[in-house]
Amino acid sequence: MTAELVSYAAYLPTYRLAPEDIGGRVGGADRVVASFDEDSTTIAVEAASAASAEQYVPATVYFASSSHAYADKTNAVAVHAALGLPSDVFCADFGGTGKSSMAAIRCAAESGGMAVMSDVRTGRPGSSDERSGGDGGAAFVFAETTEQGTGIAALLSTASSTLEFLDRWRDPASIGGSQWEERYGQEEYTPLIAEVQRRALAAAGVDAPDHVVLTSPNSGIRKRLTALASGTVSTVTSTLGFSGAADVGIALAEVLDSAAPGETVLVLSAVDGCDALVLRVLPGIVNHRARRPVAEQRSGGHRISYLTYLSWRGLLDREPPRRPEPDRPAAPPSGRATAWKFAFVGSGCDRCGFVHLPPARVCRGCGSVDSMHPESRRGARGTVATSTIDRLAFSPSPPVVEAVVDFDGGGRYSLEVADGAASSVTVGSRVELSFRRLFTAGGVHNYFWKARPVSEGRSAVEESV
Structure with missing residues (x-):
């Protein structure tokens, strides 16, 4: 049985690049930039923490990203540890492209789990990836609800069409991706989008969706957004530009920030084919929207200089601190x-209640030994x-x-x-x-x-x- 969506959240980093610094028009939208101490894992933890609901412990955690911090190590395990989840919660990474986030959502819906997606998009200086990219993440928690009115949205149907063609690619050792001329990809994607949305809506019994989310790495598809799919209330793509695996999640979160109960949402992700989800918004959305809407996060931030950005991404060597570099964590x-x-997680004394950060065996308040219980301040x-x-x-x-x-x-x-x-x-x-x-x-x-x-x-x- 497919679970209902019970919680969601998006996270946009604080820092911004002025559009004129990266070849954009003056007065255009700032580029959202992850800080020097953020990566896909830390962004995923931020989104997952905001989406966590105490009454629902996810059975699984699926983490999708095209910029995982580690290879040969499961990055979802760090998200699991940061959330303090039980050890029997299954975790796995989904990697590569935006298609991986749709896979994570579908698997989480089937298992009553959490789908987390995040990316830090780095492009060559002056490239379209640099101009039209953005860093961020989103998380969605699914569960089988027993209490009336707690669900946010129900998954009505899915549809997919997979096609092998060369539109966008990246060598694993490269800092930025490459893309064929956009018109070629646009011509390949257009009939797929039409076919998949028709099948998804028919399976859901929906004639015309109220909201449409359409994301794609192909800029030609994003430019023709309303011509390819149109909702009666809204038709959107990611507010960040192309944000990799996080693209579809951030766009869906923004729609859920304003969608009303009873409305339908068609989600289309055109990446190496086209995948679709159809959701119906439930009454629980009224009391369980994300605490920080995407629009609010998008409108704020601190601007940084272009040189600072290049330094943070390792594209510019600045004079290092004249101090020994730290040792590798053991x-x-x-x-x-x-x-x-x-x-x-620290420790609290069972006798006097003193809270120790980090945890301690001997209480600094009353001196008792090994009389502690875990105290999380996360x-x-x-x-x-x-x-x-x-x-x-x-x-x-x-x-x-x-x-x-x-x-x-x-x-x-x-x-x-x-x-x-x-x-x-x-x-x-x-x-x-x-x-x-x-x-x-x-x-x-x-x-x-x-x-x-x-x-x-x-x-x-x-x-x-």
């Missing part, structure tokens, strides 16, 4: 501290007790801003600050946790949590270095 200590490192916010700027510590983007944070519910810890200039954090500032990559050494990514300033309602684009 497997045994990392394995022993998985709950702390990935899910930010979703907690906190208040900055004090902060400092470290201009000597190693960082790919110095200086390092450190803050001592007092967490709501107990616990104090010193964390690096993400997504903010030094002036954005002062004593009393409110912060939340964000999963980031501290550094990479010896091919090993050292993931941990940083403090991110809480910016309620900010929509203006702010300049930062």
Whole structure:
């Protein structure tokens, strides 16, 4: 039995590139850019954390990306660990193209699981990938609901048409992809889109969808959006431009942000063929929309310079910090501290309630030994007790801003600050946790949590270095 969609969320990184810096028109939309300490895994954790619903534990976690942080290692396992899920939850990666995200959604719907998709799109300087790409992620949780009115959407039908032709490709060792002349791909995709949407709508018993989501790496398809498929209420593609495997998820999340109960959504992904989903929005959407709509995230952000962007992507060698580079994280200590490192789980004293970050055996409050229970602060916010700027510590983007944070519910810890200039954090500032990559050494990514300033309602684009 196919489960219902019960929760969803999208995540767009904070930083932006001005369109005129990358060959776009003045006044056009900024490019969404992942920070130097973000990759497809950290973006997936952000989206999955926002989509997590306490009453639903996914049976599976499927992670789709065309820019996985690791090869020969399951990246979905890091998402699983960061969410603090039980060990019997099955995890797997889906890789390669935007088609993988449709596969993840279909498998999650069948298994009552979570589909997560994210990408960091890097193109050659001056390329269309650089101009029209975007970084981001989305997550969708499916479950068999027992309580009336809790489901967000029901999957009515699916349809697919697969065709081998050369439209877009990338050598695994290349930083950017290549694309054949767009008119060739457009001519191949056009009849496939018409056929697949006809079959999907017929199987769902829907004459005309209220909303249509159509995504494709082919720019010619995106330009002819409303000519190829049209919804009675809205017809959209991803607001980021082409965002790889995250493309269809971000576009679907934006539609769900405003769709009304009873409306239908046709999702079309034209990648190496065409795949379709037809969803009917359920009454639960009214009370279970994403906490941060896609449009709100898209409108805000910090602008960075083009040189900073190139440096973050490894396309420009800047003078490195005059400090020794960090050592590669060792497997045994990392394995022993998985709950702390990935899910930010400390310990609480059973006798006095003192919360220890990181976990401890001896209570600093009452001195009791081995009388502890796990205390997670992964979703907690906190208040900055004090902060400092470290201009000597190693960082790919110095200086390092450190803050001592007092967490709501107990616990104090010193964390690096993400997504903010030094002036954005002062004593009393409110912060939340964000999963980031501290550094990479010896091919090993050292993931941990940083403090991110809480910016309620900010929509203006702010300049930062």
